[in-house]
Amino acid sequence: xxxxxxxxxxxxxxxxxxxxxxxxxxxxxxxxxxxxxxxxxxxxxxxxxxxxxxxxxxxxxxxxxxxxxxxxxxxxxxxxxxxxxxxxxxxxxxxxxxxxxxxxxxxxxxxxxxxxxxxxxxxxxxxxxxxxxxxxxxxxxxxxxxxxxxxxxxxxxxxxxxxxxxxxxxxxxxxxxxxxxxxxxxxxxxxxxxxxxxxxxxxxxxxxxxxxxxxxxxxxxxxxxxxxxxxxxxxxxxxxxxxxxxxxxxxxxxxxxxxxxxxxxxxxxxxxxxxxxxxxxxxxxxxxxxxxxxxxxxxxxxxxxxxxxxxxxxxxxxxxxxxxxxxxxxxxxxxxxxxxxxxxxxxxxxxxxxxxxxxxxxxxxxxxxxxxx
Numbered sequence: 001x002x003x004x005x006x007x008x009x010x011x012x013x014x015x016x017x018x019x020x021x022x023x024x025x026x027x028x029x030x031x032x033x034x035x036x037x038x039x040x041x042x043x044x045x046x047x048x049x050x051x052x053x054x055x056x057x058x059x060x061x062x063x064x065x066x067x068x069x070x071x072x073x074x075x076x077x078x079x080x081x082x083x084x085x086x087x088x089x090x091x092x093x094x095x096x097x098x099x100x101x102x103x104x105x106x107x108x109x110x111x112x113x114x115x116x117x118x119x120x121x122x123x124x125x126x127x128x129x130x131x132x133x134x135x136x137x138x139x140x141x142x143x144x145x146x147x148x149x150x151x152x153x154x155x156x157x158x159x160x161x162x163x164x165x166x167x168x169x170x171x172x173x174x175x176x177x178x179x180x181x182x183x184x185x186x187x188x189x190x191x192x193x194x195x196x197x198x199x200x201x202x203x204x205x206x207x208x209x210x211x212x213x214x215x216x217x218x219x220x221x222x223x224x225x226x227x228x229x230x231x232x233x234x235x236x237x238x239x240x241x242x243x244x245x246x247x248x249x250x251x252x253x254x255x256x257x258x259x260x261x262x263x264x265x266x267x268x269x270x271x272x273x274x275x276x277x278x279x280x281x282x283x284x285x286x287x288x289x290x291x292x293x294x295x296x297x298x299x300x301x302x303x304x305x306x307x308x309x310x311x312x313x314x315x316x317x318x319x320x321x322x323x324x325x326x327x328x329x330x331x332x333x334x335x336x337x338x339x340x341x342x343x344x345x346x347x348x349x350x351x352x353x354x355x356x357x358x359x360x361x362x363x364x365x366x367x368x369x370x371x372x373x
Contacts, residue, residue, distance in 0.1 A: 019341060021353070023179070024227075024334040027360055030370040031228055031334065032327030037201040040331075041177045042214030044201040045265040047071040047306050050216065051172030052183030052197070053164045062153040062345040065120060065160060066183035066197060067168040068109040068216060068263050070306055074133050076140060079104040081311070082304040083272050084143075085279035087286070091259055091298020094121045095143035103272025105304055108169060110144040111184035111218045111261050113153060116160035117146040123165035145300055147220035147259035149187030152345035177216070180339030187345060188220035189258065190336065191233055191290065192242055193354040194343055195219035198336025202324035206317045211268040213324035215282065219336040221258035221297055223290040225354075227334055230366045232359055233290060241355055257296030260286060260333075264325055269307030274318060279303040281322040285329025 024031065025040060037044025049069040055061055070080045082105040084096050094117060099105055107128060112120045121144040128134055128142075149155060168183065177199045179185075185196030201214040225233030236242070262282045270278065279301035286299065293299050303325075305311075312318070337354045344350040363369040 021339055021341065021356065024331060024338045026372050027338065027356065028369045028372045029228060029334060029363065031331040034202040034204060034324055034327055037203050037212055037214070039176055040201055041199040042068070042201060042216040042263065042265050043174045043177055045212045045214045045267050045306060048214065048265045049172040049174055050177045051168045051170065052178055053168040054182050054186050055159055055164055056186065057159065060154040060346045061157065061159050062187035062343055063113045063116065063149050063159060064183040064186045065164050065168040066111040066185070066218065067172050069172045070105065070265065070304055074131060075108055076106045076128060076134055076137065079106045080304045080306055081270060081272060081275060082302065083276035083279050085276055085301045087283045087299030087301065088293040088297045090296050091146065091300060092117050093145045093300050094118070095141045098141040099143060105143055107140065107142045109263055109302060110165065110168070112144065112146055112160055113155055113184070113187065114146045114148040114150070115155050115158045117144050119158055119160050120144050120165055123162035126162060127166055127169065143302065145261040145302065147188055147218050147261060147298065149220065151189060152187035152343055152349060152351060154346045179335055181341055181343050184218050185336065185340070187343065188218060189351050190219040190221055190333070191223060191225040193337055194340040194351045196336045196340040198332040198334065198339065200328040200331035200335060202328045204320040204324050206268060206312070206320055211321070212266060213321055213328055214265045215325060215328040215332045216263045217329065217332045217336055218261040219333050221260045221291050222294055223292055226288065226290040227359070227363060228368045230363055230368060232362055235362045236355070236358060239358060241358060257294050259298035260291070262286070262301040262329055264301060264303040266305050266321065267307045268305060268317070268321060269309050269311050270305040271311035271313065274311065274313060275303040275305060277318065278321055278325055281325050282329040285326040286333065288330045289333045
């Protein structure tokens with residue numbers, strides 16, 4: 001088992017420099033028909049912030065924390081409407097029942113590795129309870145999701161510490177979001193290739209106003225990779241190209257099981273029931289990438305709205321949001337694969353990055369590769 005540095009150490013070593021890899025759209029993979037926001041990220045929803053803390057120690061720890069903040073204020077004082085949908089419940093998502101009972105989120109959302117989820121939740125509580133505005137708070141519901149990064153990281157060490165959580169929260173910002181093998185995506189695997197953090201967004205017009213829908217994923221699941229309808233996973237396998245695992249994160253005996261966390265944000269005012277329906281639609285985007293949500297997969301979608309005022313309930317408006325979240329989830333997963341670099345970790349295991357040259361060649365042959373914007 002790996003030995004962590006002393007408690008006052010950063011838990012961060014210099015990482016090998018990775019290749020600079022494009023996002024899917026930069027390479028001409030134009031998923032869906034709706035326009036993206038200017039950043040093509042969850043941070044296209046005004047006020048939403050994302051922060052990462054990568055924990056890379058020695059040759060065995062490859063994990064981290066990713067924080068998603070609905071806004072820059074005290075979330076406990078300014079709660080947001082929310083819902084959590086369960087695609088397959090083989091997971092350890094902290095805070096689920098109260099969110100769905102009350103229809104709101106009262107803390108930032110954290111993502112991390114499976115056995116560190118409880119330490120992350122405890123650190124999040126300690127951090128928020130220490131705020132002067134929360135001095136009299138006697139109950140708080142932290143929301144922390146996870147996927148299993150135990151193939152590349154010595155997960156039994158449970159290496160996430162309070163300082164890692166605080167750093168992810170402190171650095172959370174708007175603007176471009178770092179993707180790939182970073183934060184909670186440092187040790188994840190998707191379709192046998194290196195997975196990680198990915199994000200995308202869509203814009204739709206509803207009632208004369210532009211509405212933003214943003215998605216962030218922590219990809220760590222199995223299946224047979226499809227990109228824009230092309231069976232890329234099968235074509236790569238036929239060419240003798242594999243990523244080090246047949247599928248997923250290896251929870252199952254054949255490596256077929258895995259998990260995904262999907263976080264959805266919108267500035268359209270939506271009530272809990274509508275957000276629940278939006279969250280459900282994200283699994284359709286997941287299926288487009290080739291996932292079948294296997295037995296041991298923990299697949300969750302957290303949706304929240306930063307919009308203020310009366311909740312929109314019209315069917316036409318919701319249908320536009322449904323389409324947006326399906327497309328953005330699909331593209332966020334592909335971005336996580338495109339941006340991730342190869343990682344060597346626990347027990348000398350290596351998971352290769354998705355080989356982009358042959359992948360783009362297959363897409364070009366299928367006639368789906370477009371001109372980068």
